[in-house]
Amino acid sequence: xxxxxxxxxxxxxxxxxxxxxxxxxxxxxxxxxxxxxxxxxxxxxxxxxxxxxxxxxxxxxxxxxxxxxxxxxxxxxxxxxxxxxxxxxxxxxxxxxxxxxxxxxxxxxxxxxxxxxxxxxxxxxxxxxxxxxxxxxxxxxxxxxxxxxxxxxxxxxxxxxxxxxxxxxxxxxxxxxxxxxxxxxxxxxxxxxxxxxxxxxxxxxxxxxxxxxxxxxxxxxxxxxxxxxxxxxxxxxxxxxxxxxxxxxxxxxxxxxxxxxxxxxxxxxxxxxxxxxxxxxxxxxxxxxxxxxxxxxxxxxxxxxxxxxxxxxxxxxxxxxxxxxxxxxxxxxxxxxxxxxxxxxxxxxxxxxxxxxxxxxxxxxxxxxxxxxxxxxxxxxxxxxxxxxxxxxxxxxxxxxxxxxxxxxxxxxxxxxxxxxxxxxxxxxxxxxxxxxxxxxxxxxxxxxxxxxxxxxxxxxxxxxxxxxxxxxxxxxxxxxxxxxxxxxxxxxxxxxxxxxxxxxxxxxxxxxxxxx
Amino acid sequence: xxxxxxxxxxxxxxxxxxxxxxxxxxxxxxxxxxxxxxxxxxxxxxxxxxxxxxxxxxxxxxxxxxxxxxxxxxxxxxxxxxxxxxxxxxxxxxxxxxxxxxxxxxxxxxxxxxxxxxxxxxxxxxxxxxxxxxxxxxxxxxxxxxxxxxxxxxxxxxxxxxxxxxxxxxxxxxxxxxxxxxxxxxxxxxxxxxxxxxxxxxxxxxxxxxxxxxxxxxxxxxxxxxxxxxxxxxxxxxxxxxxxxxxxxxxxxxxxxxxxxxxxxxxxxxxxxxxxxxxxxxxxxxxxxxxxxxxxxxxxxxxxxxxxxxxxxxxxxxxxxxxxxxxxxxxxxxxxxxxxxxxxxxxxxxxxxxxxxxxxxxxxxxxxxxxxxxxxxxxxxxxxxxxxxxxxxxxxxxxxxxxxxxxxxxxxxxxxxxxxxxxxxxxxxxxxxxxxxxxxxxxxxxxxxxxxxxxxxxxxxxxx
Numbered sequence: 001x002x003x004x005x006x007x008x009x010x011x012x013x014x015x016x017x018x019x020x021x022x023x024x025x026x027x028x029x030x031x032x033x034x035x036x037x038x039x040x041x042x043x044x045x046x047x048x049x050x051x052x053x054x055x056x057x058x059x060x061x062x063x064x065x066x067x068x069x070x071x072x073x074x075x076x077x078x079x080x081x082x083x084x085x086x087x088x089x090x091x092x093x094x095x096x097x098x099x100x101x102x103x104x105x106x107x108x109x110x111x112x113x114x115x116x117x118x119x120x121x122x123x124x125x126x127x128x129x130x131x132x133x134x135x136x137x138x139x140x141x142x143x144x145x146x147x148x149x150x151x152x153x154x155x156x157x158x159x160x161x162x163x164x165x166x167x168x169x170x171x172x173x174x175x176x177x178x179x180x181x182x183x184x185x186x187x188x189x190x191x192x193x194x195x196x197x198x199x200x201x202x203x204x205x206x207x208x209x210x211x212x213x214x215x216x217x218x219x220x221x222x223x224x225x226x227x228x229x230x231x232x233x234x235x236x237x238x239x240x241x242x243x244x245x246x247x248x249x250x251x252x253x254x255x256x257x258x259x260x261x262x263x264x265x266x267x268x269x270x271x272x273x274x275x276x277x278x279x280x281x282x283x284x285x286x287x288x289x290x291x292x293x294x295x296x297x298x299x300x301x302x303x304x305x306x307x308x309x310x311x312x313x314x315x316x317x318x319x320x321x322x323x324x325x326x327x328x329x330x331x332x333x334x335x336x337x338x339x340x341x342x343x344x345x346x347x348x349x350x351x352x353x354x355x356x357x358x359x360x361x362x363x364x365x366x367x368x369x370x371x372x373x374x375x376x377x378x379x380x381x382x383x384x385x386x387x388x389x390x391x392x393x394x395x396x397x398x399x400x401x402x403x404x405x406x407x408x409x410x411x412x413x414x415x416x417x418x419x420x421x422x423x424x425x426x427x428x429x430x431x432x433x434x435x436x437x438x439x440x441x442x443x444x445x446x447x448x449x450x451x452x453x454x455x456x457x458x459x460x461x462x463x464x465x466x467x468x469x470x471x472x473x474x475x476x477x478x479x480x481x482x483x484x485x486x487x488x489x490x491x492x493x494x495x496x497x498x499x500x501x502x503x504x505x506x507x508x509x510x511x512x513x514x515x516x517x
Numbered sequence: 518x519x520x521x522x523x524x525x526x527x528x529x530x531x532x533x534x535x536x537x538x539x540x541x542x543x544x545x546x547x548x549x550x551x552x553x554x555x556x557x558x559x560x561x562x563x564x565x566x567x568x569x570x571x572x573x574x575x576x577x578x579x580x581x582x583x584x585x586x587x588x589x590x591x592x593x594x595x596x597x598x599x600x601x602x603x604x605x606x607x608x609x610x611x612x613x614x615x616x617x618x619x620x621x622x623x624x625x626x627x628x629x630x631x632x633x634x635x636x637x638x639x640x641x642x643x644x645x646x647x648x649x650x651x652x653x654x655x656x657x658x659x660x661x662x663x664x665x666x667x668x669x670x671x672x673x674x675x676x677x678x679x680x681x682x683x684x685x686x687x688x689x690x691x692x693x694x695x696x697x698x699x700x701x702x703x704x705x706x707x708x709x710x711x712x713x714x715x716x717x718x719x720x721x722x723x724x725x726x727x728x729x730x731x732x733x734x735x736x737x738x739x740x741x742x743x744x745x746x747x748x749x750x751x752x753x754x755x756x757x758x759x760x761x762x763x764x765x766x767x768x769x770x771x772x773x774x775x776x777x778x779x780x781x782x783x784x785x786x787x788x789x790x791x792x793x794x795x796x797x798x799x800x801x802x803x804x805x806x807x808x809x810x811x812x813x814x815x816x817x818x819x820x821x822x823x824x825x826x827x828x829x830x831x832x833x834x835x836x837x838x839x840x841x842x843x844x845x846x847x848x849x850x851x852x853x854x855x856x857x858x859x860x861x862x863x864x865x866x867x868x869x870x871x872x873x874x875x876x877x878x879x880x881x882x883x884x885x886x887x888x889x890x891x892x893x894x895x896x897x898x899x900x901x902x903x904x905x906x907x908x909x910x911x912x913x914x915x916x917x918x919x920x921x922x923x924x925x926x927x928x929x930x931x932x933x934x935x936x937x938x939x940x941x942x943x944x945x946x947x948x949x950x951x952x953x954x955x956x957x958x959x960x961x962x963x964x965x966x967x968x969x970x971x972x973x974x975x976x977x978x979x980x981x
């Protein structure tokens with residue numbers, strides 16, 4: 001059936017009307033429609049479509065004609081309602097400058113006068129040449145993308161150094177520049193501790209801990225994990241050290257890395273020696289035995305390093321850091337005793353981590369308490385898990401490894417896989433403790449509680465002896481608000497610790513005490 | 518190294534969520550709409566970069582010539598008499614070269630119409646047979662200094678405008694625009710179409726020819742510049758251009774035409790066709806761009822044209838070589854009764870306007886047709902602004918009021934297109950895919966990637 005409405009003297013330009021007709025035709029049940037000014041030419045055009053009704057034929061140049069052919073009366077009514085809405089649509093706010101996207105790099109630097117940093121997170125195969133273009137335009141670069149060939153990394157870093165520019169990455173997850181969190185980073189206090197980190201999660205942990213301890217971060221420069229390998233030779237790491245050494249806002253320098261290649265370590269040590277500021281360093285899984293300089297403070301864990309830097313930053317004695325950790329341990333021991341008392345059959349620890357550096361830190365801390373720990377990312381090859389999906393004994397898993405992330409977002413954003421494993425591991429009677437990390441901040445899952453609470457509840461339901469220990473990396477000013485997350489987890493029966501090291505110690509202690517009985 | 522002392526300002530390329538932390542910290546940032554490059558071979562880009570200074574110099578020379586061109590309408594003539602290389606058995610068409618068997622419906626219809634108009638065939642069936650017989654030859658308008666909208670058909674007896682680039686002396690040709698509805702350029706070949714063409718030849722042509730001769734010349738360049746200030750982009754909207762042309766020609770028509778009835782009919786014909794100016798803006802663009810041809814090492818695009826099957830591109834530094842790829846169907850608004858299923862792939866030489874910094878490249882100047890590009894004036898601005906990223910220069914005369922009279926993005930640089938993945942933006946009319954039906958809508962589209970990828974590869978490989 002066809003219905004016609006004539007609106008006398010209602011002028012619309014023809015293109016608007018075509019737009020309306022296009023949308024009307026998408027209304028379910030509408031077979032065809034014409035929305036036109038009833039001019040002679042338009043009448044001729046719609047004649048072919050069979051919509052030239054007698055009403056339209058009689059309408060004049062200044063009349064708006066709407067004709068709709070539809071299956072049922074209800075469809076017709078819906079179509080005319082839609083037409084009214086479309087014709088009365090308020091115009092969108094015009095010519096917004098800031099919200100506009102740039103079509104390319106050229107336009108971007110024109111739009112943002114004085115742009116000085118490019119953050120690149122496109123697919124790796126495009127990232128290298130894009131980074132080169134950014135350097136060409138005088139921009140510092142943070143290369144979040146991975147899968148950039150090592151030769152490209154070296155080329156970029158050498159080209160950058162010539163221009164006095166910094167290349168953070170590739171595969172650099174975290175940076176804080178001039179107080180602004182970049183990519184996966186937390187909202188931290190500004191202060192006098194400058195961080196150079198070859199590990200994104202490590203950087204998040206130390207900056208959040210320093211900030212939560214009442215000190216602050218001047219700058220946090222990420223280098224990408226490969227920077228400290230022999231092929232790259234710490235090009236960015238050394239450059240970052242120099243930048244922090246001469247930065248007036250930085251009074252304490254904190255280094256975070258996995259153990260560099262030996263010759264690279266020598267270069268870093270030589271550079272550190274030149275710095276006239278106290279330097280704290282944590283090389284997870286590697287000890288620094290060399291006496292580099294008087295005010296050089298090695299640390300075994302991210303937590304120790306962060307607290308040492310925080311104390312130095314606040315002008316306190318470095319020994320205060322050990323006290324902080326000691327106090328935390330006292331509380332943890334009491335908790336551990338209570339938990340261990342509940343265990344009758346279970347004895348194994350399973351760590352399911354979204355942050356790779358936490359897996360390393362867990363392997364630094366746990367063996368002293370519970371013996372060998374297997375991993376898909378082992379510090380020692382002999383502890384390599386045969387199958388990352390089949391866990392036995394004590395095991396800690398990095399869910400950010402490529403084997404888990406192909407075709408999936410990072411586990412800090414998408415909890416689905418870990419949630420599944422939380423429930424399935426809890427269902428095993430030998431599992432006594434689940435050890436988890438929860439990394440807050442920008443870039444990460446913005447509603448972590450919505451996603452993690454249901455599997456945690458299911459886990460407790462399936463395993464009456466289960467303890468769940470979680471470290472929450474983040475701050476009060478993070479979008480997720482750390483205290484809110486901690487409160488909800490505790491209400492769900494989770495044992496929450498301020499640091500990953502603390503969580504590892506608590507989890508290890510529960511197992512140790514439980515197995516001693 | 519001054520990063521720590523400066524205000525942080527971030528260009529974010531990739532995940533948009535990374536801007537939240539920056540926004541919350543009050544850091545200014547701009548999001549780049551990343552597109553992958555058209556060509557995967559990084560070595561070719563490296564080679565182009567190595568010769569960058571020489572290419573930039575060549576492009577500057579090509580652009581200087583294109584921008585300095587002074588196209589004016591200087592006369593009219595019959596195709597056979599004035600178009601170089603024109604013959605009675607030759608039909609010129611839009612876009613890159615194509616054989617009859619690969620031609621789309623509207624182009625075939627247009628050719629059949631031309632054969633009947635020329636008296637070479639009496640019926641459509643006869644015309645189709647002749648067209649396919651091999652006795653009629655087909656060549657691109659562009660290879661004869663001419664341009665034609667849609668099917669772009671020019672046959673021997675058709676009258677054409679003669680546009681002279683007064684700066685460099687080269688000429689360009691285009692037919693008179695037939696108006697909307699059932700017309701040859703959309704592949705219609707009914708008796709009324711041929712009748713109109715005959716009228717245009719016998720009545721309109723001599724009238725306009727005499728008027729133009731009495732005026733001597735009509736400066737098209739300033740006319741287009743003014744039209745842009747009046748809401749045209751002179752591709753999809755030619756209302757202002759047509760009005761300005763009418764104002765220029767009307768007194769001369771009255772003065773030179775002996776029969777008032779003929780004068781009135783001729784002027785009414787122009788007045789009744791908002792797109793009358795299109796063919797002139799196309800020929801103006803052609804005359805300008807041809808001046809930028811044959812500059813060694815220049816990566817500037819001097820032709821974008823479609824034949825309804827293929828989209829073709831020519832480069833200043835690559836001679837008359839065509840680089841082609843399949844033409845796409847425009848994203849359009851359709852006249853009542855028609856849908857995308859009826860649409861023919863993109864067709865016509867009219868993308869010469871975009872090549873010359875007009876049309877889609879100047880859409881920011883034409884707020885009246887922003888519905889084609891998303892509905893808001895801001896969308897139109899965005900499209901024009903994006904084109905600055907792939908062009909070698911800005912127009913010295915075609916200016917956009919809404920951009921504080923910035924010159925339109927002009928001279929597509931194929932290296933920039935290949936590298937940025939930003940494709941030229943074209944607005945256009947849409948033909949029905951079957952011959953004889955005519956226009957079914959109007960819309961916009963991005964040029965297809967293949968021709969530009971091929972052109973860039975050829976250009977980079979032949980750099981010495």
